[in-house]
Amino acid sequence: MAENMTMTTNLTASERDAEVARILAAHATREGALLPILHDIQAVLGHVPEAVIPAIAHALNVSRAEVHGVISFYHDFHVEPHTRPVIKLCRSESCQARGVEVLARAFEGETRVSIEPIYCLGLCTVGPNAMVGNTLHARLDTAKLSALVESVA
Amino acid sequence: MTVKVRISDDALAIACGADHVAAAFAAAGCTVERVSSWGMQWLEPLADIDGQGFGPLTVADVPAVLAGNSPLAIGAIEHHPFIARQQRFTFARAGKTRPLSLDDYAANGGWAGLARARELGAEATIAEVTQSGLRGRGGAGFPAGIKWTTVARAPADRKYIVCNADEGDSATFADRMVMEGDPFMLIEGMAIAGHAVGAQVGYVYIRSEYPHAIAKMEAAAALSAAIIAPFRVEVRVGAGAYVCGEETSLLNSLEGKRGEVRAKPPLPALEGLFGKPTVVNNVLTLAAVPWIMAHGGAAYAAVGFGRSRGTMPIQIAGNVRHGGLFEVGFGITLGELVMEIGGGTASGRPVHAVQVGGPLGAYHPPSDFHLAFDYETFAAADGLIGHAGLSVFDDTADMSALARFAMSFCAVESCGKCTPCRIGSTRGVEVIDRIRARSGRTVDRVETLPQMHNARKAARTLGEDIALLEDLCETMKFGSLCALGGFTPYPVLSAIKHFPQDFGLAAPEQEAAE
Ligand SMILES: Cc1cc2nc3c(=O)[nH]c(=O)nc-3n(C[C@H](O)[C@H](O)[C@H](O)COP(=O)(O)O)c2cc1C
Ligand code: SF4
Numbered sequence: 001m002a003e004n005m006t007m008t009t010n011l012t013a014s015e016r017d018a019e020v021a022r023i024l025a026a027h028a029t030r031e032g033a034l035l036p037i038l039h040d041i042q043a044v045l046g047h048v049p050e051a052v053i054p055a056i057a058h059a060l061n062v063s064r065a066e067v068h069g070v071i072s073f074y075h076d077f078h079v080e081p082h083t084r085p086v087i088k089l090c091r092s093e094s095c096q097a098r099g100v101e102v103l104a105r106a107f108e109g110e111t112r113v114s115i116e117p118i119y120c121l122g123l124c125t126v127g128p129n130a131m132v133g134n135t136l137h138a139r140l141d142t143a144k145l146s147a148l149v150e151s152v153a
Numbered sequence: 154m155t156v157k158v159r160i161s162d163d164a165l166a167i168a169c170g171a172d173h174v175a176a177a178f179a180a181a182g183c184t185v186e187r188v189s190s191w192g193m194q195w196l197e198p199l200a201d202i203d204g205q206g207f208g209p210l211t212v213a214d215v216p217a218v219l220a221g222n223s224p225l226a227i228g229a230i231e232h233h234p235f236i237a238r239q240q241r242f243t244f245a246r247a248g249k250t251r252p253l254s255l256d257d258y259a260a261n262g263g264w265a266g267l268a269r270a271r272e273l274g275a276e277a278t279i280a281e282v283t284q285s286g287l288r289g290r291g292g293a294g295f296p297a298g299i300k301w302t303t304v305a306r307a308p309a310d311r312k313y314i315v316c317n318a319d320e321g322d323s324a325t326f327a328d329r330m331v332m333e334g335d336p337f338m339l340i341e342g343m344a345i346a347g348h349a350v351g352a353q354v355g356y357v358y359i360r361s362e363y364p365h366a367i368a369k370m371e372a373a374a375a376l377s378a379a380i381i382a383p384f385r386v387e388v389r390v391g392a393g394a395y396v397c398g399e400e401t402s403l404l405n406s407l408e409g410k411r412g413e414v415r416a417k418p419p420l421p422a423l424e425g426l427f428g429k430p431t432v433v434n435n436v437l438t439l440a441a442v443p444w445i446m447a448h449g450g451a452a453y454a455a456v457g458f459g460r461s462r463g464t465m466p467i468q469i470a471g472n473v474r475h476g477g478l479f480e481v482g483f484g485i486t487l488g489e490l491v492m493e494i495g496g497g498t499a500s501g502r503p504v505h506a507v508q509v510g511g512p513l514g515a516y517h518p519p520s521d522f523h524l525a526f527d528y529e530t531f532a533a534a535d536g537l538i539g540h541a542g543l544s545v546f547d548d549t550a551d552m553s554a555l556a557r558f559a560m561s562f563c564a565v566e567s568c569g570k571c572t573p574c575r576i577g578s579t580r581g582v583e584v585i586d587r588i589r590a591r592s593g594r595t596v597d598r599v600e601t602l603p604q605m606h607n608a609r610k611a612a613r614t615l616g617e618d619i620a621l622l623e624d625l626c627e628t629m630k631f632g633s634l635c636a637l638g639g640f641t642p643y644p645v646l647s648a649i650k651h652f653p654q655d656f657g658l659a660a661p662e663q664e665a666a667e
Contacts (some may be wrong), residue, residue, distance in 0.1 A: 007204035031427065039361075060409070064322040074359055092323030093508055093544045093555070096473035098499070100471075119562070121362055122326040123165045124468070124544070125194040125476025129456060134253035134364040142604030153528055 019044050024059040029138070034060060034070055038077055047081045054126045084114045087153040088131045089145075090118040091153050094124035106142055112153040155184050156219065159201040162252070162332050164324070164365040170211060171198035177215040185591045187332025191248035192478030193235050195499075196227065200293060201248065206230040210213050235494065240456065241480045242444045242464050244438060246335050252259030253372055255380075258337045262281035262467035264380065266446030270345045271372035271451075278349040279305060286462030291317055291398070291435030292510070292539045293638070294461075294528040300432060303422040304350040307430035314346045314355035315407065315426060315433045318370075319391055321360060322511025323471040324542030327478055328349075330435035332359065332366035335440075342439035344381040345446055346432055353384065356426070358403050360391040395512075395566040399635050400433040402568060413568045414635045435540070437466060457485030470497045471508075471544035488522025491545055502547035506652065508555075510539025513640035515647035516552065537640070552652035557585040559644040563637060573629045574638025581645070584622045591615055591657050615657055619649065652662060 002067045011019065023040045027033040031116050037056060049072055057064045071077045091100060107115055126138040131144070132152055137144070157374070160171050163457065178200065179185045191206075193199060199208035199220060206227040207599045217223040227233060234541045235358040239249065240330045250257035258264070270278040283298025304312060305411050316339065320328040331339055353470055357374075359367050367390055374386040389407055397406045402414035404426050424429025441463065454462045461483035467490060470476050474496035487609045491497070491507055506516045514534035524530055544556075560581035567574045587594055593614050599607040614623070626642035633639040654660040 032407050032409040033408060035389065035392060039392070066410075069411050070409065073413075074394050076391075076393035093512060093558070094471040094542075096558070097544055097546045107381065113160070118362065118393075119566075120321060120323045122320065122329040123168055124324045124326060124470035124542070125473065126165060126169055126197070129168065131362070136164055136365075136549045138165065138168035147293075 003004035013051070016045060016049070016052070016085050017055065020055050024055065026145060028059070034062075034067070035074075037075075038071065042077060050079050065091075081115065084112065086114050086116055086132070087145075087148060087152065088116050088118035090121050090123075090127060090129045091120070092120040092124070094120075094127060098127040100128035103140065103142060107145060107149070110149060115148050154622065155182060156202060157184045157186060159186045159188045159248075159323050160198055161190035161248070161334075163190035163197075163330060164199040164363070165194055166190055167365070168197070169197045169209065174198045174200065174210045174215065177212045178219075181215060181219055183219070186251060189235065189247050189250060189252050190330060190478075191230060192244065192330065193230075193475070194234065194395055194477040195475050199230075200424050201230055204229055204231065206233065216373075219312075225540055235475060235477065235479070238494065239480050240464050240482055243331070243338070243440050243466055244335075244443070244478065244480045246338070247478070250335070252334050252336055252369055252374065255337070255376055258335075261338055262447060263443075266443030267341050267344050267348070267381070269446045270348050275305065275349050275351065277445065278345065281450040282349070282445060284439075284446045285453040286450075286457065286460075287438065287445060287453065288461065288528070289435055289443055290437035290441070290465070290540065291400075292537070294538075297434060297438055300422055300434070301346065301350050303420070303521075304352075304430045304432050307423050307666055309430045311354075311427075311429045312350055312352035313426045313431040314343050314350070314352045314439075314454060315400075315404065315431055316355065316357040316436055316439055317359050317400060317402060317403060317433055318359040318363075318366070318400060318436050319395075320363070320436070320540065321395040321398045322350040322513075323466050324508070324543050324544040325511060325540045327466040327468055327472075329366050329436050330361055330466075330478055331436050331440045332357075332363070333369050336369050337377055338443055339370070339436060339440050340373055340377050340381060340386050340599070342442040343386055344384045345442050346434065346439060347381075347384040348428075349536040349546065350432055351633070352432065355384065355386045357386065358389050358391060358397070358407060360397075361393055380637070392645070395562075396568045396635075396637055399637065402635075403433065404431065411568075413570050414632060416635075452581050456482040457527055458482065458527045459529055461529070465526065465538075465541050467526065468540075468542045469545070470542060472498045472500055472547050473543075474499045475547040483527045484525050486522060486525065487517060487524045487543075488519075490526065490543060491522065492519075495543075495545060498545060498547040500547045500549075502549065504545060505545045505550050506552060506555075506648075508544040508546070509542070512539040512559060513537070513636060513643060514539050514542075515643045516546075516555065516651060516652040517647070520651075531651060535650075538642065552555065552648040553589050555658075556645045556648040557582060558590065559641055559648075560585060563641040567637060568590060569637075571632070571634045573632035574634075574641070577625055577629045577640060581625055581641075582620065584618055584625065585645075588615060588618050588656055594618060619656060619658065 196208035397412040403414040563578035
């Protein structure tokens with residue numbers, strides 16, 4: 001699931017480890033459990049801290065390098081927390097056809113939020129589109145994207 | 154009597170404000186039923202009151218709709234030309250049923266296909282699918298019956314059904330609409346496949362960009378568990394990698410690995426998930442199966458064009474006036490889809506190009522509008538239909554910028570396994586940047602070193618850069634392991650061929666717009 005906007009990164013190290021242990025236990029009998037585990041960890045912690053990689057590797061009986069390799073392969077997973085709220089703006093062809101590049105340029109100087117590219121939200125007739133957390137926004141123009149920026153900043 | 158209002162709870166409708174409109178109808182005393190989407194997306198949020206449609210609605214439009222004087226009335230939905238011209242097999246229930254209602258599903262033909270498959274037995278089920286002529290809807294168009302036969306005949310203690318719901322192509326959303334609008338149909342298709350080939354477990358691999366589809370499929374799998382038992386369906390979520398739509402990359406991802414593409418052979422049908430025989434099929438392929446089993450393979454094969462049998466849910470998107478989902482038998486022309494059904498551009502400007510088949514598909518000029526929608530016809534025109542998504546562009550589109558995007562998308566999404574794709578795409582971006590700047594290329598310092606006796610000592614002209622780009626595209630086409638590197642040249646080369654003026658070359662002669 002796309003990561004939550006609410007980041008509970010203010011857990012203590014032992015609270016964090018307890019959360020990770022709980023998630024690992026919940027997936028203990030699943031085949032091919034690494035992606036579901038990483039999704040769950042990121043949903044709770046906001047990111048997948050380097051410090052929890054050894055526990056994951058141990059639980060799945062793989063090397064730490066393998067876990068790291070998987071995290072770095074997928075665009076969704078990140079080992080550092082987000083420092084700013086993230087708005088994912090679709091930059092795919094259909095949204096380009098509907099003017100997203102001009103819209104994106106108008107927000108290039110925006111520093112309070114991080115406007116990141118995403119490739120297709122499946123709303124290709126009503127773009128430009130964006131996603132914040134799991135919430136979708138369609139038919140964006142400068143005014144609507146400004147309002148969205150204000151609401152999350 | 155209270156007024157009953159039906160409004161879609163599909164992700165697109167919600168993104169356009171359907172939840173607020175639904176709440177406004179409820180606050181006005183109406184009974185609101187959340188149903189699947191009709192697929193007339195330019196009209197979302199669309200309210201359906203006794204078969205009469207109203208849209209696109211905002212909260213402010215609700216009083217006029219209830220007073221009977223809304224200017225947004227579109228008349229009877231079933232008779233709207235966009236719906237009336239379709240031939241809906243897979244989307245027969247679209248707009249009509251509540252996605253997670255087992256009662257609605259059963260009352261509208263649901264589970265009839267599975268019941269017939271169980272009655273017929275495994276072999277006759279595969280024979281029916283083979284007879285239907287159904288080809289994979291994920292892009293490659295491989296016959297489903299042949300794939301199923303291979304898996305059925307492979308001896309193994311465990312087999313899998315994997316549903317490819319990674320739908321990463323821009324301009325495609327039919328898989329999403331199936332999962333959000335009629336999730337039991339997909340589960341029924343997977344259960345039939347499992348029954349036919351002897352698989353116990355089915356995985357649906359859904360991209361993480363689809364949170365609504367994930368939630369609906371998880372709920373539907375839980376609700377229907379007893380009906381499909383002993384077969385079992387589990388939802389798995391991708392992690393933002395386009396290449397994981399490629400079937401072997403997807404299998405690696407399901408196994409918890411990096412989504413690197415595997416060399417074939419071995420075929421996934423023989424050595425797939427965890428090394429076991431596996432059916433990997435697209436959402437639309439599996440979703441077509443319940444209809445085929447309920448109505449017979451011959452009825453499905455009776456529709457279509459050439460070797461492309463049955464219907465295709467075509468997605469008309471981008472800068473188009475009437476965008477949405479249009480299911481029809483193969484053979485309709487590109488021009489009919491874009492101009493008659495899609496109504497031309499939303500901006501009102503002339504259509505300049507249509508990309509067919511997502512980021513790996515070619516850009517077609519209006520002079521290609523005669524092409525019939527069919528796998529072989531598009532392949533013969535240096536294109537592909539892929540997952541049947543159309544992205545329409547008006548004449549403000551800069552085709553060299555779109556060619557650059559194709560290369561940069563390949564660079565971002567490459568799995569890294571082979572060089573033409575991993576490195577070639579980055580070099581492609583650089584060459585196109587030079588072409589766009591009309592800068593040519595001067596000789597760099599390393600090239601002037603005395604040791605570099607094979608390096609070229611003269612500057613490269615624009616024309617030579619274009620030739621170099623075409624050469625690079627040939628290398629990617631023939632030297633890549635999978636279709637990501639292998640088909641990225643399609644949008645690039647088609648852009649150069651049909652729109653040379655955007656690359657600083659002379660315009661072609663006969664390319665008159667319609
Ligand atoms: C880069 C790449 C991306 C792909 N993405 C998808 C996808 O999102 N969905 C899909 O069904 N097939 C996708 N495919 C095609 C699959 O590899 C495979 O052909 C398909 O899942 C087989 O199912 P089908 O026979 O039912 O089409 C992709 C292929 C490539 C090379
Ligand atoms: S063509 Fe690209 S995506 Fe496909 S296997 Fe090669 S490197 Fe990976």
